Amino acid sequence: xxxxxxxxxxxxxxxxxxxxxxxxxxxxxxxxxxxxxxxxxxxxxxxxxxxxxxxxxxxxxxxxxxxxxxxxxxxxxxxxxxxxxxxxxxxxxxxxxxxxxxxxxxxxxxxxxxxxxxxxxxxxxxxxxxxxxxxxxxxxxxxxxxxxxxxxxxxxxxxxxxxxxxxxxxxxxxxxxxxxxxxxxxxxxxxxxxxxxxxxxxxxxxxxxxxxxxxxxxxxxxxxxxxxxxxxxxxxxxxxxxxxxxxxxxxxxxxxxxxxxxxxxxxxxxxxxxxxxxxxxxxxxxxxxxxxxxxxxxxxxxxxxxxxxxxxxxxxxxxxxxxxxxxxxxxxxxxxxxxxxxxxxxxxxxxxxxxxxxxxxxxxxx
Numbered sequence: 001x002x003x004x005x006x007x008x009x010x011x012x013x014x015x016x017x018x019x020x021x022x023x024x025x026x027x028x029x030x031x032x033x034x035x036x037x038x039x040x041x042x043x044x045x046x047x048x049x050x051x052x053x054x055x056x057x058x059x060x061x062x063x064x065x066x067x068x069x070x071x072x073x074x075x076x077x078x079x080x081x082x083x084x085x086x087x088x089x090x091x092x093x094x095x096x097x098x099x100x101x102x103x104x105x106x107x108x109x110x111x112x113x114x115x116x117x118x119x120x121x122x123x124x125x126x127x128x129x130x131x132x133x134x135x136x137x138x139x140x141x142x143x144x145x146x147x148x149x150x151x152x153x154x155x156x157x158x159x160x161x162x163x164x165x166x167x168x169x170x171x172x173x174x175x176x177x178x179x180x181x182x183x184x185x186x187x188x189x190x191x192x193x194x195x196x197x198x199x200x201x202x203x204x205x206x207x208x209x210x211x212x213x214x215x216x217x218x219x220x221x222x223x224x225x226x227x228x229x230x231x232x233x234x235x236x237x238x239x240x241x242x243x244x245x246x247x248x249x250x251x252x253x254x255x256x257x258x259x260x261x262x263x264x265x266x267x268x269x270x271x272x273x274x275x276x277x278x279x280x281x282x283x284x285x286x287x288x289x290x291x292x293x294x295x296x297x298x299x300x301x302x303x304x305x306x307x308x309x310x311x312x313x314x315x316x317x318x319x320x321x322x323x324x325x326x327x328x329x330x331x332x333x334x335x336x337x338x339x340x341x342x343x344x345x346x347x348x349x350x351x352x353x354x355x356x357x358x359x360x361x362x363x364x365x366x
Contacts (some may be wrong), residue, residue, distance in 0.1 A: 008029070008311035021354030030313065031312040031313060032172050037066055055084045081096070109186055111139040115133050116129050118163075139184075144292075200282035233346065236352060252297050280319070280344050289327060290323060297309065321347075321351065323344060
């Protein structure tokens with residue numbers, strides 16, 4: 001953990017509401033693409049001109065923008081960079097993915113990710129990876145549940161073991177063909193964890209309905225609109241205020257009526273923010289120890305192949321501070337105010353309002 005990351009993590013686990021909002025608005029050192037790319041170039045001993053040459057003239061402007069911090073890169077662009085710099089180790093490649101564009105690592109049941117990993121390992125280049133992906137695009141489908149695997153052997157473990165033995169493009173082709181029925185583009189572990197949290201949120205909504213409705217509890221009894229309303233309520237109305245960098249990072253990928261149904265039906269990829277926000281709502285009233293709850297959320301993210309909480313990401317820092325304020329740790333502090341925040345949802349809403357500079361009855365009273 002770098003010094004800036006450690007400093008931010010310490011602030012998340014100590015700051016009260018006023019200190020937290022002030023820190024995010026004025027002093028926060030957000031991680032960005034330029035910082036991560038410069039670190040990688042320095043590690044590889046490659047200058048900007050050599051890097052541009054390795055990517056090709058068509059990407060020269062992109063390189064300048066990436067290094068100047070003017071744009072956020074896509075997952076595809078990050079993999080293109082990894083290919084150009086000949087990063088062959090999966091762990092190093094995943095670290096760059098997670099910190100440069102905050103994307104998931106490689107999923108061994110995704111044919112695309114297997115092809116990217118194979119081409120990185122064998123230094124075949126990004127263009128070659130795209131050619132192979134196009135050849136096997138018939139595998140672009142949801143993955144089915146396995147029928148012939150014991151609980152001790154997961155599909156991912158099975159595929160990972162076989163993949164590690166591949167040496168040639170021909171062997172890769174046979175491997176993809178032989179395993180086409182168990183390859184797919186949806187992470188089953190992530191879906192299982194998400195749907196458990198989803199059902200907890202649904203039950204919570206049902207609980208506040210009539211007794212007759214509660215007796216009929218079922219996932220279909222609560223509408224997508226009911227659930228999305230819970231998330232809309234987390235974020236204050238900004239009126240005509242334009243989105244700035246902070247609000248963009250915070251509000252990007254919030255569950256909505258268009259995407260949430262597709263995620264629930266396994267028709268769309270599960271965004272990392274969905275998992276975190278559903279955790280926030282599902283675990284709202286449980287006042288665990290701060291470290292325990294952070295570790296639990298990180299364990300779920302890790303199981304899903306998603307980046308762990310990053311104290312130098314705006315949204316993640318707010319979540320970390322929210323968990324702290326609603327945990328037993330904050331109530332043991334000498335500066336603890338019994339009138340401050342108990343539930344994670346209330347704390348999250350209050351800090352967002354403070355950061356956005358929106359006055360409420362509570363802030364006006366202060």
